[in-house]
Every structure is written in structure tokens, then in C-alpha cells.
Amino acid sequence: MLAIPLPFIAGLIFALVLHHSLKGVEAPGSRRYFVAFLILYALQGVVVGLHFGYGVKALAPIQPITASVMPPLAFLAFRGLTDETIPKPWIHLWAPASIALSVAFMQVLVDPLLLVIFLVYGTAIWRLARTSDDEVMAEASLQRMRPALRAARLTAILMFFFALSDVAVAVYAGVAGAEGVPFAVAIMNIVALAATGIYYLLPDPDRTAVSPKASALPDPADAAIVERVTAALGEGELYRDENLSLAKISRKAKIPARDLSSAINRATGLNVSQFVNNRRVGEACRLLDETKQSATAIMLDVGFSTKSNFNREFRRATGMSPRQWRARSKVETTGS
Template identity: 65%
Template sequence: MLSVPLPFLAGLVFALTLYRSLKGVELPGTRRYFYAFLVLYAFQGVGVGLRFGYGVDGLVPFLPITASIMPPLAFLAFRGLTAKPLEQPWLHAVVPCVVAVAVGFFRDLVDPLLLVIFFGYGVALYRQTVSGGDDLMAEASLQRVRPALRAARLTAGLMLFFAVSDAALAVYTNIYGARDVPLAVTIMNLAAMAAVIVYYFSPDFSSAKPTAASPSVEPTEEDKISLSRIEAALEEGELYKSENLSLAKLSRKARLPAREVSAAINRVTGLNVSQFVNDRRIAEACRLLRETERTVIQVMLDVGFSTKSNFNREFRRVTGMSPKQWRAEARAAQDGGAIKTRP
């Protein structure tokens, strides 16, 4: 009876992590890339496990080709979440075609090609995550921008890891032979699994932002006009309450480029887009807490938050206290005012 190959488990762990990180993120036009990448990653793990764990040599010609498909798929999937998706994505199909030709006619070029492909796409994807600006993950809902960004960085990191480790393994095999390759593959996949688990459960310190900031650039009259259009767009149909509101949706509603929306908000208010929208949500939450008997959870859902932790964090950022504390103080102030005005 065959045991489950460790590379498959590593692929499964990564696939589940990526899926959970992107849960709730709308992927317009790119969902097929994500699904294809996840499925291919898992089956690549099975193939590697069968090849090195059970000696299924018939997979040797196919593994380099399928491996070369994954970096372009990952890059296209995450690029589709930006404000400006890549044009002519079909050009990336050239990559596996080149590897297929090398497998058939220039076998010595396969390993160097895979090194260049994984390293090149890994660097490109990582640079995409640090290019700055709120429009980086414009198609992701404002509440899922950070998880989507972390998922992209995790994917980029794994690409770079496998590029370096596979290159080292190829050099070792050429010098010392293939006897220790299964052990090396096991260590690589254990390291990848550990990295994925640690990264997924580690706190996201990069998401911590100051509670208030001064605009980094003096706002112009055009910025103020743009902000008025943005505020009007948020109020129209109570768009700010939409749980899946993204920068892309807001920019389309305001009929402004995504980069202009984020720049105008930052220059006029000193906030990023997520904070700006959440300020409006918290203002409405305060009204509901003061004027209605709805529970905190009901209020949280009514104003567009999907998780209690995010709601409490943003509520405390804006008001300096928890929702329950704020409601108690607001009710006490109301009662005191009523007593004072009573004849």
C-alpha cells in the first residue's frame, strides 16, 4: 500500500493556506488562474513524491514542464488583484513551451531554465507586493487586502526558496549522484511546510498603522474635489456598508482612477483608504449603538464589518474604547442630559 508522498502534503498545506488567506477576496477574471495554480501545485507534489519516493521514472519528462507553469499562474493570479491587470497574459504561455522544447532537445538547459523562471517570477511577484500604494490589491475587499498581500508574499517566498533549493540539489546531484536526492527532497518539503505554517499563524505587524497621521503632501483643490466625489460615492446607496467594498469598486463608483482615490484620501485626511472607509462605518456604528437596541454583533454586520476582531480594533482606533464601553458612556451621557433638562 502506497503512503501519501510528503511533497503532496506540503502542496496541500500551501494550497489550503492560500485558499484561506484569499477567502472572501473577489477575483474578477483571475479565479481560473488561482484554481489552476492550486490544483497544479498539489498534483506537482504527488508527481515529485512518486518520482523520488517510489521511482516512477515515467514522470521525469513531465515534471519540469508542469513546474514551469506554476510561477506564471501565480503571478497572473495576484496581478489580477491590482488596479491595472496585466495585458496580454497569454504571452506567459511561452514559458512552459520553452521548457518543453528544452526537455525534448536540450536536456542540460532544463535546470538552469527552471532556476531563472522561479527566481524571476518570485522576484517579480515580491516587487509587486512592495511597490506601495493602496491600489496594490485594488480588487480585494478592504478587509481582505492584508491577507491577500501576505498570501502573495508567501507565494513569492516559496518560489525563491524552491529556485535556490532546486538549483543546489541539481549541483549536488551532478557532483555526488542521486543517492541522497529523496532525503534532500524530504528536507526541502519539511522546510516549506514549516515556513508556510509559521508565516500563516504569525501576527501581521505590517498591518499596524498610526491612529492618526498628517498628510504627507499638501492637498490641492483637485484633491478636495476628488474627496467630495469619493464621499458622495460612499453615501450613495450606503456603499460604505458593503462588506465586499474594494478600492476598485469605490473608484468605479466615484469615476476616478484607483490611484487618484487613494492619493486624494491620503493627502486630505492622512488616512489610507481602509481607514477612511472604516471611519465612516464606525460613525454609523456609534449612531446605531446610541439610538437602537441592536447587539454589538448586529451593529458590526450592519455597518459592513465581517469579523469581530477587525471591528473592535477599528472601533478602538477611532473612539479609544470598545463598542460596549462606548455604548455605556453614550447612554449615561444621554440619561444625564435628560435629567438636567427635566423641569
């Protein structure tokens, strides 16, 4: 199987993006599938190392089977970030089962089946992440929603890339022979890694997207939802939870995540993350005015986990930095 090393490289990238996207996630499903993925990745590394590093050819049949499990696990991990249950996850066993049967009885089908598996799950993940709505990644912490969506999109793109490169390598081997295949594979892997780096260096359009303005005549039903959410955030100071997610707010307020997100957007012109951060910034302003705590201590106290996010959201909500806010407060106190 000339193209099997490609899923191994994909495994490394999948592990990185999944780990990056699942920080602050308390969804048991995603964690379970993510752990399974990492275990499989370790197994794949051992198999590939023994096969290509030490010439243990007997392990060659295992490679396509382990490779075929990675796309379903990646999909299930991202699917677990939504606030909907995963129906019949055992159905996804079709991928490794079909590859195992092909390895045993009809090896000519292994490459075409791997192509189908990567395309099917790449499409499924892309459809899952094609929208930027907050509720898509409801189980991710509010500050991880956008990175989770970006990771899902990148994972889908990489699946398409490795599926097509699998075909390209097979065609190249048929035309030019197997001698140049290692070089071709290395070039493809370099392209994939470079694309991954560029993707993460590019600005995230979702971070700079402007939310629609609040309606001039808000729906009373939306106002009622906003009031319930505000009360839920204050109960037990839930807003201080740095791993707070849309799903957690939804459960606390007893409002479906989609309805909650839509109502806040229509009534306030903010997304859920901005709405919660406004509450956090309000408390931060009080602490800056009334205490001598450092801005960093206040940042952590009100629920922010990174200084860049705190400063950005503070400036968005108040028009000034925390340092400027405290200096203004001191001037006003002195002047009075």
C-alpha cells in the same frame, strides 16, 4: 529530475497563500488563474503520487512541465488583483513551452530553465508586492489588502527558496551521489514550511504603520475627491459591502484608484481602509445609541466581517470599545 518534488511542495504552499489572499476578491482574472492553479495542483499531485508512490516512471517527463506552469499562474493571480488589465497573458506560455521542448529534445536544460522560471516570476511577484500602497491590491476587499500583499511577498520568497534549493540539491547529488537526496529534499521542505509558519505568526508591519498626518492646508482638489468618495460610499449604502474594494470605490466614484487613495491620504491622514471604516464605525455608533441590536449584529450590518477587526477599528476611531460606547450612551441618556 531530482529536484522536481520541490515545486510540488511549493504548489501546496502557493495554493494556501493564494486561497488566503483571494478571499473577498471579485476580480474575474484572479479567480480564473487561481482556479487554473488549483486544477494544475491537483494534476501535479496525481502525477507525483503515481510516479513516486507507484513507480510509474513514464509520468516523470510531465512533472517539470506542470511545475513550470505554477509560477506564471501565481504571478497572474496576484497581478489580477491590481486595477490594471493584464497585457497579453499568453506571453507567459514561454515557461511551459520551453520546458516541454527541453524535455523532448535536450533534457540537460530542464533544471537550468526551471531555475530561471522560478527566479523570473519570483522577482516579478516581489516587484509587484514591494510597496505597501493601497492601490497595489485594488481588487482585493479592503480587509484583505494587507494579507494579499503578505501572501504575494511570501510567494516570491518561496520561489527564490525553491529555485536555489533546486540548485543545491543538484550540486549535492553531483558531489555525494543520489542516495542522500531524499533526506536533503525533506530537510529543505521542512525549512520552507517552518519559514511559512513563522512568517504568518510575525506581526504585520503594515497593520501598525502610522499614516502621514493630513496637510494643514488641504488641496481643494483632494477635498473634492474626498467629497465624491464620501458620496459614493453613501450611495446605495456601498460602505456596508463587506467585500468592498478600492477598485469598486474607484469605479463608483469614477476616480482612478491611485488618485483616490493618494487624495484621501493627503486630505485626511488615513488610508482608504481606515477612511471607509470610519464611515462604518460612525453608523455603528448610531445603531448602538438608537437600537437594541447586539454588537455582533451591528458589526455585520455596517460591513465588518470579523469581530477582531470591528473592535480594533472601533477603538481606533472612538477611543473605546463598542460595549463601552453603549454603556456611555445609556449613562448620558439616564443623566439627561
